[in-house]
Amino acid sequence: MRRSNVNPARREIKAHTGLRGFAALLVVAYHLQFGAGYKLSFETATSFFNRCYLMVDLFFILSGFILCYVMNAELGITLAQARTFLRDRFARIYPLHVFALMFLTAFTLATSALLALTGHGRQELGSFGDWLRQLLLLNAWRPAHTEWNVPSWSISAEAFAYLLFPLLVTVWAARPRLTETAVLAGSLAFYLLAGRSLDITVGLAPLRCLAGFGLGMVVFYHSAAVERVASLSLLQLGAIAWILAALAMPLRDALIVPGFAALVFLTWTDRGIIARWLSAEPLQWLGRLSYSVYLMHVPVNVAVWFVWARLEPRLHLDAAVSRVIFLCVMFGSVLAVASFTYAYVEKPWRDRLRHRRTVSPVAAVAAP
Secondary structure, eight states: OOOOSSSSSSSOHHHHHHHHHHHHHHHHHHHHHTSSSSOOOHHHHHSSSGGGGGGGHHHHHHHHHHHHHHHHHHGGGOOOHHHHHHHHHHHHHHHHHHHHHHHHHHHHHHHHHHHTTTSOOOOOOOOHHHHHHHHHHHHTTTSSOOOTTHHHHHHHHHHHHHHHHHHHHHHHHHHHHHHHHHHHHHHHHHHHSOOOHHHHHHHHSSHHHHHHHHHHHHHTGGGGGGGOOHHHHHHHHHHHHHHHHHHHHOOOOOGGHHHHHHHHHTTTTSSSSSHHTTTTTHHHHHHHHHHHHHHHHHHHHHHHHHHHHHHHHTTTTHHHHHEEEEEHHHHHHHHHHHHHHHHIHHHHHHHHHHOOOOGGGGGGGOOO
């Protein structure tokens, strides 16, 4: 009997679902630092929010781990399973990507026409080539004058990792030690050569993704060792402390990566204090919406800011009050729109492109 590409007996890793949701919100918080004329004291006390672009590296590690987990990577992969895997990845990431891009395109064209008709100038539309590269998920490879939906660079980079994944699993099954050594060496080389900052969204961005993705695969192949780990809660708290320190202090970005890898490793059994906290239902809900939160927050920000920039000067608000209102409106709008796109775009199109196959709950994850 041919082995299925997805093992339905494998449970959803609730801690990882919650982790994705929390990380997606931090990416939103990072992008809301741009263009802010005034910031609240907690936003400027440390470098924490200005460095939350590093949550994307956590997504990459999670993707490498979860895809191995879902695909029973320790058993290898057949050609038929590889084809199904790639189809499922396309169904997972592409429909919402297209929706977000089309929303931004329509909004930009509509507001540009409105501004021109009312004599308030017009918005720059950018080149068709930049738009087409983003549509085809090639935007992580080459700089663009107009970036459109900025977060999609990581989806472009992950698409490359997905293409390599079946080959990596096949080679890993045949030569595990050699492959693991090569993947670890490649990841380490990237993190050493990247310099102080990992804020790389084009050019070397696919290598940034592969470094984290490969590390996630390594963590998976050693995940059984967590059963022998004592003081799991204490170690999880230590991983969180490491991550918070790396975000709050002006350290080399790559120093956060061991904390991410440790957290993924230490929480996958859903045991321990941090894993239990991440398994709480509000974070599970947020985790299910995480991809929609991640891809839709820039389109929502563009739309909200278009209105807010014209309304706020007329309200004569204190700067701090104005910032609080804007942040509340933004986060509320992002969650509302993400709930809509998850229910009416992301999930139905994912199921439709998979021909409504019955899959394990974990098969729908990976990517933010």
